[in-house]
Amino acid sequence: MGEFKVHRVRFFDYMPSAIRAMAFNHRTERLAVARSDGAVEIFNFTDSYYQEKVIPGRDGRAVEALCWVGQRLFSAGLNGEITEYDLENLRPQYIVEAYGGPIWTISCNSQGTHLAVGCEDGTVKLFEILKEKIQFQRNLDRQKSRIISLCWHPSGAQIAAGMMDMIKIFDTETGRATHRLLVERGVGTSKTREVVVWSVAFLSDNTIVSGDSAGKVQIWDGSMGTLVRTHLVTKWDVLALSVSQDESSLIAGTSEGTVVQFQFLSSTVDRQDPEWVRTRTFKSHSHDVRALVLTDTAVVSGGMDTQLSVRPLLDKVEKNTQEAAQRKIAFPHRNLVSCAKKAGLLLFQFPDHLELWRLGESDGNGKPGDSLPLKRKPEKLLQLKRKGEDHICCSAVSPCGGWLVYSTVSSVRLYKLQYSNNSVSITKVSKLPRELQSVHQLCFSADSSRLFAASSQSSVVVVALNQLECKYLQTLRHKSGSRQPVHLLFPSEDGRWLATANTDCQIHVYNLQKMKLHCAVPVHSSCPTAIAIHPTSSRLVSVHADQQIFEFSLLQQEYTEWSRKLQKQGLHSVWLKRDTPVTSVGFSPRNPTHILLNDTFMFCIIDQSLPLPESRTLLLNQTVLRSLPGPERARQSHAFKICKNFQNVLSVALLDDLSLAVVERPLLDVMAQLPAPVRQKKFAT
Amino acid sequence: MAKKQRGKTASSSKTAHKEKTTENLNMILESSDDEAPEEVTFEDSKVQALRSMQQALDTARREKELLKEKRRKRQELFQEQKKRKLLPTDVLEEIDSSATKKQKQATDEAEEEQQEEEEDKDEKGKRREKKKKTKKSAHSRNLKGNYTVTTTNDRTLTSFQQQAAEDFIKSRLYGPGSCRTTSNELLSLQNKKGTNKSAAVQFVKKDWACKQKAKAEMLKKRWIHKQRFPSS
Numbered sequence: 001m002g003e004f005k006v007h008r009v010r011f012f013d014y015m016p017s018a019i020r021a022m023a024f025n026h027r028t029e030r031l032a033v034a035r036s037d038g039a040v041e042i043f044n045f046t047d048s049y050y051q052e053k054v055i056p057g058r059d060g061r062a063v064e065a066l067c068w069v070g071q072r073l074f075s076a077g078l079n080g081e082i083t084e085y086d087l088e089n090l091r092p093q094y095i096v097e098a099y100g101g102p103i104w105t106i107s108c109n110s111q112g113t114h115l116a117v118g119c120e121d122g123t124v125k126l127f128e129i130l131k132e133k134i135q136f137q138r139n140l141d142r143q144k145s146r147i148i149s150l151c152w153h154p155s156g157a158q159i160a161a162g163m164m165d166m167i168k169i170f171d172t173e174t175g176r177a178t179h180r181l182l183v184e185r186g187v188g189t190s191k192t193r194e195v196v197v198w199s200v201a202f203l204s205d206n207t208i209v210s211g212d213s214a215g216k217v218q219i220w221d222g223s224m225g226t227l228v229r230t231h232l233v234t235k236w237d238v239l240a241l242s243v244s245q246d247e248s249s250l251i252a253g254t255s256e257g258t259v260v261q262f263q264f265l266s267s268t269v270d271r272q273d274p275e276w277v278r279t280r281t282f283k284s285h286s287h288d289v290r291a292l293v294l295t296d297t298a299v300v301s302g303g304m305d306t307q308l309s310v311r312p313l314l315d316k317v318e319k320n321t322q323e324a325a326q327r328k329i330a331f332p333h334r335n336l337v338s339c340a341k342k343a344g345l346l347l348f349q350f351p352d353h354l355e356l357w358r359l360g361e362s363d364g365n366g367k368p369g370d371s372l373p374l375k376r377k378p379e380k381l382l383q384l385k386r387k388g389e390d391h392i393c394c395s396a397v398s399p400c401g402g403w404l405v406y407s408t409v410s411s412v413r414l415y416k417l418q419y420s421n422n423s424v425s426i427t428k429v430s431k432l433p434r435e436l437q438s439v440h441q442l443c444f445s446a447d448s449s450r451l452f453a454a455s456s457q458s459s460v461v462v463v464a465l466n467q468l469e470c471k472y473l474q475t476l477r478h479k480s481g482s483r484q485p486v487h488l489l490f491p492s493e494d495g496r497w498l499a500t501a502n503t504d505c506q507i508h509v510y511n512l513q514k515m516k517l518h519c520a521v522p523v524h525s526s527c528p529t530a531i532a533i534h535p536t537s538s539r540l541v542s543v544h545a546d547q548q549i550f551e552f553s554l555l556q557q558e559y560t561e562w563s564r565k566l567q568k569q570g571l572h573s574v575w576l577k578r579d580t581p582v583t584s585v586g587f588s589p590r591n592p593t594h595i596l597l598n599d600t601f602m603f604c605i606i607d608q609s610l611p612l613p614e615s616r617t618l619l620l621n622q623t624v625l626r627s628l629p630g631p632e633r634a635r636q637s638h639a640f641k642i643c644k645n646f647q648n649v650l651s652v653a654l655l656d657d658l659s660l661a662v663v664e665r666p667l668l669d670v671m672a673q674l675p676a677p678v679r680q681k682k683f684a685t
Numbered sequence: 686m687a688k689k690q691r692g693k694t695a696s697s698s699k700t701a702h703k704e705k706t707t708e709n710l711n712m713i714l715e716s717s718d719d720e721a722p723e724e725v726t727f728e729d730s731k732v733q734a735l736r737s738m739q740q741a742l743d744t745a746r747r748e749k750e751l752l753k754e755k756r757r758k759r760q761e762l763f764q765e766q767k768k769r770k771l772l773p774t775d776v777l778e779e780i781d782s783s784a785t786k787k788q789k790q791a792t793d794e795a796e797e798e799q800q801e802e803e804e805d806k807d808e809k810g811k812r813r814e815k816k817k818k819t820k821k822s823a824h825s826r827n828l829k830g831n832y833t834v835t836t837t838n839d840r841t842l843t844s845f846q847q848q849a850a851e852d853f854i855k856s857r858l859y860g861p862g863s864c865r866t867t868s869n870e871l872l873s874l875q876n877k878k879g880t881n882k883s884a885a886v887q888f889v890k891k892d893w894a895c896k897q898k899a900k901a902e903m904l905k906k907r908w909i910h911k912q913r914f915p916s917s
Contacts, residue, residue, distance in 0.1 A: 062847065078850045080843050101843075102850035120850055196857060213857060236864070237857070255858070286871060288858065672868055672886065672893055676859060679866035682874055 002594065002605060002641075003368055005659035007359045011378060012348045012650060014336060014665050015673055019302030022291040023066035023073070026245060031293065031300060032073055033308060034063035037351055037391065040075065040085060043329075045295070047526050049310060050545035050581060051333035052503045053485065055090050056393040056409060057351060065106040067115065069129055076106040076117050082127070082134065088483045089438055089456050090393070091409040096134055098125055104148050109156040114172075116159055118147025124161055124170060140175045143168060151202040153222075160208050160222065162197030167210055169222060179225035186214030199241040201250065209250060209276075211238030217252045217262065219276050231278055233260050236678050239303075240292040250276070251299055253289030255678050258282065259301050259311075284309040284326070287677050297323070304675055306330070327579050330648070330667060331600055333529065334487065335583060337651035337663050343401030344655055345381070346663065351391040354406055356382040356417075356424075359661060381424045387413065398444035403465060405451060407439040412453065414470060433472030435461045440485045446493045450512075454486035458502040460510070474515050478508045488528060493535035497554060501528040507542055509533075509554055519557050524548065532585035534592070541595055543582040547575060549606075562608050569612050574619040575640065578602075586654045598652040603662070605641045613638040620644070869894065 021034040029045040030052075038057025044050050057063075062078040073085045080102055086093035100119025107116050108129075115127040115134060122143035127134045140159070149162035158178070159170045169179040185195045196213040203209070206222040215234040220227055236255030243250040249263045261280040266272060287304035294300075297316040302308045308329040317323045338347040348355040358379050362372040386392050390408035397404050404415045404426070414429040439461075441454035451463040451470070460476040476498070488501040497518065498510045507521040507528055526546035533540050538554045548571065551563035559567075578599060586596040588605075595606040613619055620642050625633050646652075651663040859865055872886045887894040 060844070060847070062851065078847045080846065101846045104850075120846060193862070286875075668872070668886065668890070671872065672890070674868055676865035676867055677871045679864045679870070680874075682878065 002588065002591065004654075005362075005372070005657075007378075007655075007659060007661040008371075008646070009346065009357075009359070009378070009661055009663040010666070010669075011357065011380075012337065012346075012355075012663050012665060013669075014331075014348070014350070014650065015670060016306040016331070017351075018304045018306050018675075019291050019308060020063060021066045021075075022293050022300065022302060023068050024293040024295055024300070025068040025071075026295070028071065030068075032066050032068065033291070033302060034066050034075060035306075036062070038063055038077070039351070039391065040066070040073070041332075042073075042087070043308070044527065044545075048545040048547075048579075048581065049327060049329060050527050050529065051329070052487070052527060053087060053090055054332065054334065054393070055085055055087075055092075056391040058391060058409075059352075059389040064102075064104055067106045067108045069108045069112050069115070072129075074106060074108075074115060074134075076103040078102040078104075080119075082106065082115070082117060084134070088485060090440055090485055091438065094133065096127070096136075098136075100125055101146075104146060105150045107150040107152055107159075109152040110154045111156050114156070116150050116152065118150045118161060120146045122146060122163075124150065124159060126172070138175060140170045140172070141177050143177070148197055149200045151200050151208075153202045153206070154204040158202070158222070160200050160202045162200040162210055162212075164194045164196055167197055167200060167208065167220070169208070169225070179222070181208070181210075181220050181225055181227070183210065183212055183218065184214070184216075184230075196237075198237060198239050199252075201241050201243045203243065203247050205247075209241060209243070211241045211252050213237045215254070217241070217260070229276060231262070231276075233278075234258070237288075239288060239290050242292040242294040244294045245296065249294065251292055251294050251301075253292045253301055253303070255288045256283075256680065257285035257287055257289060257303070257305070257677070259284065259289055259292065259299055261299070261313075282311055284311055284328070286671070287674055306670065306674070322577055325577075325579065330670075331580075331650060331665070333581050333583065335651055337653075338396045339651070339653035339655070339661060340397045340401040341399045341653065341656045343399075344657070345397060345401045346653075346661060347395060347397040347404065349392055349395045349406070352386055354382075354384045354386075354392065354395055354404070355380060356384070356397065356404065359655075382417075382426065384415070384426070387411075394440065394442050396442040396444055398448035399446055400448040402448060403444060403451070405442050405444075407442060407453070409438065412436040412439050412442075414451070414465075429470055432470060433461075433463060435472050435475060436463065441487060441489050443489045443491060445491045445495055445512075447495060450491070450495075452489050452491060452498060454489055454500065456485075457483045458486045458500070458504075458506075458508075460486065460489070460498065460500055462512075462515070476510045476515065476517070478506075478517050478520065480504075480506055480508075480520065482506055488531050490531050490533055492533035492538070494538075497533050497538065497540075499531050499533055499540055501531050501542070503527060505544075507531060507540070507552075509540060518554065521550075521552050522559075524550065529581035530583055530585045530597070532587065534587055535589065536592055541585050543585060543597060545581050547571065547578060547582070566612060570615070572613050572615060572617075572619045572640065584652055586652075588654065588658075590658060596652070596654060598649055600649055601644065601647060603643045603646055603649065603652055603660075605643075607639050607641060610637060610639045613640055 017035040017037040019033055020036045023032045031043040031045060033041045033043065038061035040055040040063065041051055042053040044052050060079055063075045064077050065075065067074045073087060075083045080098055082096045082098055083092045084094055098117055098119060100121045100123050102120040103117045105118040113129055115129060117125050119125060122145055124140040124147055126137045128137045143163060145164040147161050147163055151160050157172055159172055161168050161170060166183055167181040168177045171178050183195050183197055185191055185193065197210050198213060199211040201209040202222065208220040208222045210218045215232060215236055215238055217231045217233050217238055218227060219229040233252055234254040234256050238252050238254050240253040241250060249261060252260045259282040260278060262276045263279045264274050265277050266274045267277055282299060284301060285303050285305050289301050289303040291302045298310050298312045300310050310327040312324050314324060336349045344359045346357045346359065358381055360374045360378040361376040363375050364372040366372050386408065388408060388410065390410050392406050392408055395406035402417055404417055406413055412432060414432055416427045416429060418425045436453055438456050439453045443452050449465055451465055453461045455461050462473045462476060464471045464473050482502055482504040484502045484504040486500045486502045490499045496512055498512055499507060501507045505523050505525065505527050509518045510516065511518040521540065524544055526544040526548065528542045529545050531540065531542045539560055540552045540554055542550050549566060551560045553560050580600040582597045582599045584598055588594040588596060593608040597604045597606065617638060618624060619640055621636065622641060622643065625637055628636060646662050646664055648665050648667055649662060650665050653661045655661060869886065876882060876885065883889060
């Protein structure tokens with residue numbers, strides 16, 4: 001498999017922020033997730049839950065609710081603003097002030113013509129959705145207390161609004177409140193405390209479902225304004241509700257971290273009239289569940305513990321398949337770590353600052369598996385705070401360690417670093433070309449003389465760097481007409497090629513000597529998650545969200561022999577069952593037939609000279625091989641050499657001195673920093 | 686006695702003092718009826734009268750001066766108090782000078798800014814500096830050290846409302862009566878229920894719960910001390 005000296009890096013204190021709101025687009029199968037720092041992420045549910053897009057947050061943009069209208073995404077937050085996002089340029093498109101104080105909820109009618117927002121001052125405001133903008137239409141009757149939750153009746157004629165201590169039903173034609181449903185307060189000490197209706201759902205048969213801070217899920221008759229049924233679900237709060245599209249099932253998320261499912265069933269076989277019956281309880285979170293989506297096949301939940309959980313409903317999916325497995329997405333699918341391979345530096349990207357570390361050194365030699373004594377400890381060279389209120393969306397350090405660049409949605413900042421025996425000096429490059437403005441991805445060429453920046457309409461801006469100035473060279477464009485953002489950039493080691501991948505699943509390769517498009521790789525149906533070009537043989541390796549691996553020869557402009565063989569034989573089922581995408585591809589200069597891959601739970605070397613694993617052989621055979629004698633070992637070994645020593649891996653990079661830098665972030669460390677969970681009594685503890 | 690009376694009268698009126706002295710003389714003559722009149726020459730009495738008059742004038746002037754002095758001291762005291770309420774002069778000077786000088790960032794980027802300043806020596810830099818000055822809000826001024834002087838009315842209504850709304854959520858979810866525990870408890874519960882039990886997290890992770898550990902260390906020291914010297 002090859003031996004490496006490994007820098008096991010655990011000083012990247014990456015802390016994901018809590019999930020605050022979610023919205024699912026049933027037509028495109030995209031899930032939008034809003035985090036408490038204001039960032040919005042888009043997951044593609046048809047493509048292995050791949051995190052396609054990330055719109056960075058901003059200080060003070062506390063997104064409280066999300067809403068899809070067709071392909072458009074709207075959010076509303078406690079800063080009192082409604083934002084529509086530009087999903088092609090990954091930034092807010094425009095912001096409309098609602099003038100009603102903090103906005104707690106946003107909801108769109110099923111016709112897609114109007115948005116309703118619930119404000120702190122007790123008004124429900126209707127906005128008309130126009131092309132390219134939204135326009136305020138009118139207020140419904142103003143109430144005395146804040147509007148916490150809203151739901152339109154599918155017909156669009158009524159709106160149910162959850163408030164403090166009550167639910168009101170509004171007629172959208174007249175704007176008058178037609179019914180007032182009083183919600184009972186909790187028992188005991190919380191009697192004096194107002195109850196908050198955190199979530200409300202309005203079904204087409206005029207049933208209203210509410211979830212409140214007293215831990216009740218209540219079913220109301222909306223036409224008569226009467227309470228039908230109360231289900232006491234938890235001692236804490238019911239924070240979120242979600243109803244399936246066919247209205248046969250609904251889920252409620254609680255502070256305990258449980259998700260409770262209710263179904264519309266007849267309770268006994270002989271009775272005809274169906275009612276809402278509590279059926280299942282899922283516990284996929286340790287902390288409060290604050291956002292829920294019930295898709296056709298799965299319960300999607302997220303909350304204070306920052307993980308996105310996708311739990312398939314076993315009556316809706318085929319058992320014992322890839323589909324039936326629960327998924328937890330704890331880490332972003334893009335790289336937050338940038339590595340200066342020559343200088344042995346790591347750049348960590350946080351939303352509000354960057355950290356530059358020098359890796360430790362060791363001169364000891366040991367057996368494989370030993371931990372070597374450190375000669376020099378890893379040291380933090382630099383902590384760079386970002387300017388402005390926008391969060392950092394991407395960053396890079398050059399391979400020589402002499403340049404550092406980061407970008408927010410509004411600006412790009414480039415710095416020159418100089419090292420003198422124990423100190424670092426940093427100089428901002430003052431004049432950047434005007435083309436460097438809205439940037440989604442950044443990287444440096446291998447010789448640190450060029451900066452590549454993925455810009456709008458999946459173009460790439462090339463900037464030349466030298467000691468004195470930084471000069472705009474050219475913008476590379478392709479002709480496919482795709483306007484989706486580029487999420488991967490890879491310049492080849494020899495400086496000849498630049499490969500880009502965008503979220504339309506396209507991969508383009510540019511010739512950097514002629515500064516024009518060289519070729520487009522045939523489009524695979526799944527989005528590429530990592531791409532790389534072999535340093536000597538100009539072959540492009542791409543790994544996709546569905547775990548497929550392709551190798552494309554740039555000179556012949558066709559798939560290589562090995563890639564064809566791999567496709568013909570098919571990948572091993574264990575490989576295909578992995579649930580995290582491969583986030584980086586690398587090559588070993590020591591052995592040109594080796595491809596290095598990693599995802600969150602493993603590190604893998606593919607040896608192209610060895611035979612591919614048969615479907616019946618063991619894929620994870622490293623321990624078995626170690627115990628076998630020489631000739632037998634050679635007979636049994638296959639191309640996929642997988643190492644699972646490292647867990648919760650954020651990044652793996654091969655340095656120029658052939659040592660590996662593995663950046664881990666143990667989930668325990670993340671969990672230790674989370675806010676307080678609820679106190680639960682467990683038997684015998 | 687006569688002196689005294691004369692003194693008093695003299696102090697009351699200056700202009701008609703001559704007439705008054707004669708009056709007084711008469712009075713003295715009248716009062717000492719039964720005794721034989723002492724022989725006082727006119728010259729003597731005149732000198733005495735003049736001296737006493739002079740004395741009276743002097744005391745009056747002195748009194749006036751004293752009063753003036755008192756007022757002045759009081760004024761000074763007030764000014765002193767006023768000054769004491771203000772910031773120290775060096776701080777005030779710093780504020781004045783920083784208004785004209787370039788505003789420095791007192792954060793981690795200080796280093797970087799210094800570099801910029803060096804650059805700024807050329808003209809281009811100066812132009813950019815100007816731009817920077819206009820960009821920054823006029824309400825905040827940075828001082829030399831880690832202090833920043835900002836006017837508080839810069840914050841708008843929305844941010845207060847936002848803060849209030851965030852506080853509402855926080856109080857509902859984490860406020861009193863919410864029955865919350867700590868992550869440490871949760872982890873230890875998980876540890877107890879898990880298949881392979883290990884030491885509690887704060888022992889496994891050295892860098893965790895530093896505060897509690899420091900406190901425990903202190904209490905331990907105190908306890909040992911108590912054991913050793915039970916009387917004290």
